[in-house]
Amino acid sequence: MSIEQFSPKGRLADTGEGITGDELQLAARNHGMPLEALRYDLTPPGLHYVLVHYDIPLTNAATWQLTVDGCVEQPLSFGLTSLRAMGRKTVRVTLECAGNGRATLHPRPISQPWLTEAVGTAEWTGVPLADLLQAAGVREDAVDVVFTGADHGVERMVEQDYQRGLTVAEALDSGAIVAWEMNGMPLPPQHGYPLRLVVPGWYGMASVKWLRSIELIDHEFDGFQNSVAYRLRTEAGEPGVAVTRIEPRALLAPPGHPDFMSRHRFVPSGQVTLQGRAWSGWAPIDRVEISTDAGLTWHDAKLDATSNEDLAWRAFSYDWQATPGEHVLTCRAHDESGRTQPIEAPWNRGGFANNSAQRLTVLVT
Ligand SMILES: Nc1nc2c(c(=O)[nH]1)N[C@H]1C(S)=C(S)[C@@H](COP(=O)(O)O)O[C@H]1N2
Numbered sequence: 001m002s003i004e005q006f007s008p009k010g011r012l013a014d015t016g017e018g019i020t021g022d023e024l025q026l027a028a029r030n031h032g033m034p035l036e037a038l039r040y041d042l043t044p045p046g047l048h049y050v051l052v053h054y055d056i057p058l059t060n061a062a063t064w065q066l067t068v069d070g071c072v073e074q075p076l077s078f079g080l081t082s083l084r085a086m087g088r089k090t091v092r093v094t095l096e097c098a099g100n101g102r103a104t105l106h107p108r109p110i111s112q113p114w115l116t117e118a119v120g121t122a123e124w125t126g127v128p129l130a131d132l133l134q135a136a137g138v139r140e141d142a143v144d145v146v147f148t149g150a151d152h153g154v155e156r157m158v159e160q161d162y163q164r165g166l167t168v169a170e171a172l173d174s175g176a177i178v179a180w181e182m183n184g185m186p187l188p189p190q191h192g193y194p195l196r197l198v199v200p201g202w203y204g205m206a207s208v209k210w211l212r213s214i215e216l217i218d219h220e221f222d223g224f225q226n227s228v229a230y231r232l233r234t235e236a237g238e239p240g241v242a243v244t245r246i247e248p249r250a251l252l253a254p255p256g257h258p259d260f261m262s263r264h265r266f267v268p269s270g271q272v273t274l275q276g277r278a279w280s281g282w283a284p285i286d287r288v289e290i291s292t293d294a295g296l297t298w299h300d301a302k303l304d305a306t307s308n309e310d311l312a313w314r315a316f317s318y319d320w321q322a323t324p325g326e327h328v329l330t331c332r333a334h335d336e337s338g339r340t341q342p343i344e345a346p347w348n349r350g351g352f353a354n355n356s357a358q359r360l361t362v363l364v365t
C-alpha cells in the first residue's frame with residue numbers, strides 16, 4: 001500500500017492508461033442495469049444499478065432506530081413499526097448515479113467506471129420526509145437537514161459515516177420518501193435495508209441508504225459528500241459547483257443480438273422498432289430525437305403517454321428501415337425546462353453528470 005492510493009485529490013488516468021485494478025474492483029461490486037432492461041417499465045429486482053461507497057452494513061430491522069433531532073420542537077425516534085404508523089406513500093422514481101458516463105471521459109477520472117448503465121426505476125414505498133419533519137416541528141433556526149447512513153469508511157483520507165445534506169426547503173419540497181419497500185418488497189440489503197431516503201429527481205448520492213439519523217442543523221452542512229466529493233470542478237482544489245438534479249438523458253435498448261466478448265451488435269435488415277427510455281430530474285421529458293446516421297439527421301421519436309409527476313423515465317420508440325451496413329445510432333432527450341443532451345458534455349474532474357448522447361454502433365446484416 002502506498003499513501004498515493006489514499007491521496008486527498010482524485011486521480012485522472014494517464015493518456016492511454018487502461019482500466020486499473022482499483023476500477024475493476026469497484027465495477028465488480030457496483031453493477032449497472034443491463035441496457036436490455038430498458039424494456040421494462042419498472043426495473044426488476046437485481047437489475048437496478050447499485051452503488052455503495054464502503055461496505056453493505058449488516059442491519060437488523062427488528063432493532064432499527066431512526067432518530068429525527070437537532071433544530072426541531074420535539075426530537076423523535078422511530079422503530080420500523082412506529083415509522084409505518086406515520087403514513088404510507090408509493091412513488092415511482094428513476095435513480096441515476098452522478099458518475100454515470102464517467103468512463104467515457106478523456107482524461108478518465110479514476111473512480112467507479114460507469115459507461116451509461118448506472119440507472120434504474122423502482123417504486124419506493126415509505127413515509128414522506130416532509131411528514132416526519134412536520135411531526136418533529138422544524139424550528140426557525142434550522143438551515144440544513146443531514147441524513148446519516150449506517151455505513152462507514154474512508155474516502156480521500158477522510159474517515160466518515162456516509163452523510164448527505166439538503167436544505168430545509170429541498171427536504172420539504174422535493175417529494176422525498178423515507179422508504180422501507182422497493183417494488184412492493186422489503187429493501188434488498190444493497191439498496192438500504194431496512195430504511196433509506198429516496199429523493200426524486202436528484203442524482204443518487206442524495207438518497208442515503210441504511211438511514212439511521214435525520215438531524216436539522218443551524219448552519220450550512222459542510223460534510224465530505226456535499227462539500228468535497230460531489231462537485232463539478234475543472235481544477236483540483238477549486239470549490240466547484242454542487243451536483244444536484246439529474247441532467248436529461250435518453251438511452252436506447254440495444255437492438256438485435258450481441259457478440260459475447262465485444263458486445264458488437266448485429267441487426268437483421270428491414271423494419272426495426274427502436275425502443276428506449278428518457279428522463280430528467282429537472283422537468284418532464286417532452287421530446288426525444290433519434291439519429292441512425294451518427295447525428296447527421298435527426299427524427300422525433302414517438303413518446304408514450306405518461307403521468308410524469310415523479311420524474312420517472314418515459315418510454316419512446318422509432319420505426320427504422322434498417323439497410324445493410326454499419327450504422328451509428330444515437331438519441332437525445334429534451335425536457336420541459338429547455339434542458340437537453342449535448343453530443344459531448346463538458347468535462348469535469350469528478351466525471352459527474354456526463355449526459356453526452358449515447359452512441360451505439362450496429363451492423364445490419
Ligand atoms: N449510506 C449510503 N447511501 C448511499 C450510498 C452509499 O454509499 N452509502 N451511495 C449513494 C450513491 S452514490 C448512489 S448513486 C445511490 C445508489 O442507490 P442504489 O444502489 O439503490 O441504486 O445510493 C446513494 N446512497
Ligand SMILES: [Mo]
Nearest residue numbers: 051097098204
Ligand atoms: Mo452515485
